[in-house]
Amino acid sequence: MIIVILLLAAGVLCGRLLGDGAYAVAGEATQYILYALLALVGFELGGRSGIFAQVKNRWRHAVAVPLAAALGSVAGGVLAGLLLGMELWQSAAVSAGYGWYSLSSLILAEIDAPLGAMAFLSNVLREVIAIVSIPLLTKKLSPWAGIAAGGATAMDVTLPLVTRSAGVEYSPFAFLSGAALSALVPVTLTIIFSIAGVQ
Template sequence: MTSLLPVLSVSGLLLLGFAVGKILPPSVLRQMLKPLSAVVLLLLFLMGAEFGGIFTDKALGADVVKRALLLSSLIAAFTAALLYRKGGRAAPSGSFWPPFFGCLKAVAAFAAGVAAYRLLPHGTLEGVIGSTQVLYLLIFLVGTDLVHVRLGGLNRRVFLLPLFAAAATAAAGLAFSLLTPYSFGQSLMLSAGFGWFSLSGPMVGELVSAEMGATALMTDFFREMFSIVFLYFFGKTQPAAAIGLSGAAAMDSALPFVKENCEPEYVKYAIVSGFILTLAAPVSISALTALLY
């Protein structure tokens, strides 16, 4: 039941934001949404600060990071290949620099958070504001902006997207098992969080081991970072692949990036796909750990 609380929270905030967006005058709504990009950068900074311990902890081990980076890279590659749209919209002329600088700002914000963790006295940022609060604010703001998005008319492609994303993740797990000492089942378990690192890390760590939990957490974390980069560069031309790579995060932490970098019609793809994969993640991890251990 605990694993469903984030789903209910996100859904409730989106609905609340949508209701507020319906009530507010358009001029007030535009003013409210102006700081959206700045709030996104604040979220990335806080995520960097909260994950600074992982990036600066030698005890975690370079091997864990390397394995997680390999698995997340395979997930990104297989997702891009499986969801590639041959007839995708061509990138407009001169479209490289805006996403490049947008991505650069995102990476810089995250790196600044890691640096803050490293340089500031321990506990300086604790209790001030957390990434969860900022994330929920972002989801509320995205909900208010959904009044401009047509969420009706869900077709088969919307529901096929999470299935293809899950298939790509499984294919990446198979490739990972051929390249490392991990079995296919273990590889599936490590990737079964579908980008939900705050669930996969603690859950796998509790059910299996701390090392496996750290690997699962870092795999999903790197997957989300790759998805943000992918959204900045290919959100306009390959939105399905970008949303598929976002996995479960497509309905929460990656949703502002989908809203910012994809066409409005793809917001509903992100919400539906993220919702389905969010429900699938705890079930998949539980089932795989029960079978393997």
């Protein structure tokens, strides 16, 4: 956890000093490293037998955990809205990005520009919090808690973190959970909008 925070802080500092040029380079690099990592996770999965049987055996986990993560996230968003005195549909909508900042900020910016900015920031923060907390949550609480913290990012950025801290047998579930939560972003937002009566 300490090494993660230090690396992140060093990165932020470098980015701050280097500015715009660094953003493009780091963005490109992130993409390639991510693919390399996913290929390595895939490779490790291929070396294990019985992965598919395990997913089939625990299909209830694969379905219920992402749904619980989605529900818990929105409930947390509503609670935050109550504490902050925000309109509840707004805080709920921000929390329904599940860490997929590009999509949720795009959708919410169409309704209200500051809300889009808030969604962007909050969901970037979710990714950061997930990166920092997943190793700890996985080891101290449960791998499922780590997968849920990752939200939509469990299918890419935080997938390798789950794999390293929980074991490769959990990576199919992490991928499935991230994919389910990604798909649930537009669905949840539509539900929230219709309840709130927002176009």
